[in-house]
Amino acid sequence: MLWLVDTADPTPMYLQVARVARQAWESGELRTGERLPPARELATSLGLNMHTVLRGYQELRDEGIVELRRGRGAVIRTDVDAAERLRPEVDDLISSAHRLGVAKDALIALIHDRYAEEAP
Amino acid sequence: MIERSHESASKWSDRTVLLICLSIALVLSVAPALVSLTLPLPDLVATHWGMNGQPDDWQPVTTAVITHALIVFITTSGLTLLGSALNSTALLGAFAVGTGTFTTATLNGTLWTQTGDSMPPIGLVLIAALLLGSATGLTAGLTFRQKAQPTSRAEGSRPRATEPWQLSNTAALAWTGRVKVSRGVVVFAVTVTLLSLAPAVFMLTDPWMGVFFALIGLAMACGFATLAARVTIDARGVRVGAFGITFITVGIHEITAVGTRHVEALGELGGWGYRVAHDGTAVAFASASGQGLVLGRGERKDMIIVLDDDDIESAARTVSTLRERVAQG
Numbered sequence: 001m002l003w004l005v006d007t008a009d010p011t012p013m014y015l016q017v018a019r020v021a022r023q024a025w026e027s028g029e030l031r032t033g034e035r036l037p038p039a040r041e042l043a044t045s046l047g048l049n050m051h052t053v054l055r056g057y058q059e060l061r062d063e064g065i066v067e068l069r070r071g072r073g074a075v076i077r078t079d080v081d082a083a084e085r086l087r088p089e090v091d092d093l094i095s096s097a098h099r100l101g102v103a104k105d106a107l108i109a110l111i112h113d114r115y116a117e118e119a120p
Numbered sequence: 121m122i123e124r125s126h127e128s129a130s131k132w133s134d135r136t137v138l139l140i141c142l143s144i145a146l147v148l149s150v151a152p153a154l155v156s157l158t159l160p161l162p163d164l165v166a167t168h169w170g171m172n173g174q175p176d177d178w179q180p181v182t183t184a185v186i187t188h189a190l191i192v193f194i195t196t197s198g199l200t201l202l203g204s205a206l207n208s209t210a211l212l213g214a215f216a217v218g219t220g221t222f223t224t225a226t227l228n229g230t231l232w233t234q235t236g237d238s239m240p241p242i243g244l245v246l247i248a249a250l251l252l253g254s255a256t257g258l259t260a261g262l263t264f265r266q267k268a269q270p271t272s273r274a275e276g277s278r279p280r281a282t283e284p285w286q287l288s289n290t291a292a293l294a295w296t297g298r299v300k301v302s303r304g305v306v307v308f309a310v311t312v313t314l315l316s317l318a319p320a321v322f323m324l325t326d327p328w329m330g331v332f333f334a335l336i337g338l339a340m341a342c343g344f345a346t347l348a349a350r351v352t353i354d355a356r357g358v359r360v361g362a363f364g365i366t367f368i369t370v371g372i373h374e375i376t377a378v379g380t381r382h383v384e385a386l387g388e389l390g391g392w393g394y395r396v397a398h399d400g401t402a403v404a405f406a407s408a409s410g411q412g413l414v415l416g417r418g419e420r421k422d423m424i425i426v427l428d429d430d431d432i433e434s435a436a437r438t439v440s441t442l443r444e445r446v447a448q449g
Contacts, residue, residue: 001295001296001297001431001434002293002438003293003295004287004291004292004293005291005292005293006288006292007290007292008290029430037296037350037352041352042294044354045294045296045352045354046292046294046354047292047355048292
């Protein structure tokens with residue numbers, strides 16, 4: 001997993017750290033039960049203060065994506081609704097439907113049809 | 121990629137390592153045997169112990185000494201020759217030295233403890249032999265590793281070069297992940313560890329035997345657990361480690377080239393874990409076959425780390441980017 005932060009980005013560093021992990025989780029690169037790197041190690045790797053990384057992990061905890069466990073560090077929660085990962089794609093799909101003038105019922109029917117085609 | 125030159129006299133060839141290991145095999149088999157024959161041993165000596173730690177078979181002392189010598193020589197030299205055949209002379213030679221030391225310490229130790237009126241528990245002898253074998257094997261491994269000379273690269277194993285990320289100078293990057301682990305290796309590791317731990321449960325009549333098997337099981341579990349090692353790539357270099365211990369480090373300044381290629385764990389490396397490639401051009405950490413991150417290290421053997429297919433591209437490009445930054449100063 002690639003960790004990328006930019007000092008020229010006005011976003012606070014801890015939010016950049018949280019953003020990287022969140023995007024990895026949404027894309028499926030981070031799986032449920034997977035452990036994030038120890039905060040001290042990631043901080044050293046990125047040249048950040050350990051507390052900056054910890055704050056980023058706490059941000060992810062507050063969003064319900066990770067659990068912070070003493071001795072284990074930050075772990076992707078196993079009880080996170082998998083469907084929530086699709087929310088960004090769903091938002092994009094709805095935006096596209098609005099742009100093309102496709103009604104809600106027509107969009108839902110299209111999704112039903114596609115699932116039916118894939119069924120064995 | 122880089123072609124390497126043949127070595128100066130200060131380095132040992134595979135042939136030298138082979139001869140050293142075979143000489144050690146001879147010494148390990150003959151020397152203790154000669155000592156045994158001078159000791160005041162009974163005419164019949166215990167040569168086999170049951171699961172309860174008590175002796176259950178006896179042989180004439182001369183037969184036992186000669187048999188022990190043959191076992192030590194055959195196993196130690198056999199492992200060494202196997203290593204030579206697999207182009208892993210240094211690695212298997214060191215393993216042979218360690219195993220040979222363990223075997224000779226066990227076989228002869230159990231004889232030497234029979235000179236007195238009472239014998240110490242067989243488990244204590246096994247533990248002492250295990251520690252001695254581990255120490256000599258590790259020493260041999262470190263010595264051969266230091267002295268082994270690099271070899272020329274074979275054609276057909278050249279990796280595909282990777283392009284760096286295009287990032288601003290204000291961006292900091294790092295890559296974290298794990299080595300690729302095959303399901304088969306996990307099943308094998310768990311099975312072998314459980315099998316080696318099982319006798320420990322039944323060694324209730326001889327606690328030392330229980331400790332011996334528990335140590336074996338623990339060592340195996342730790343060894344196998346390192347197969348799922350973490351990989352970290354940052355401005356300092358590439359590191360592979362587990363349990364907070366880093367066992368492979370390649371500094372960014374050491375890396376002369378970076379690429380990726382497919383690696384067959386059994387076919388090219390002869391197995392899993394920390395291995396030397398059969399063609400002698402690389403050392404690798406592989407817990408499965410798959411895409412390997414290839415790090416060129418100048419005159420030294422390449423370092424290859426097998427990662428998940430989904431991760432290999434980003435890992436390689438991260439190394440490439442960090443290398444480029446070092447080159448640009």
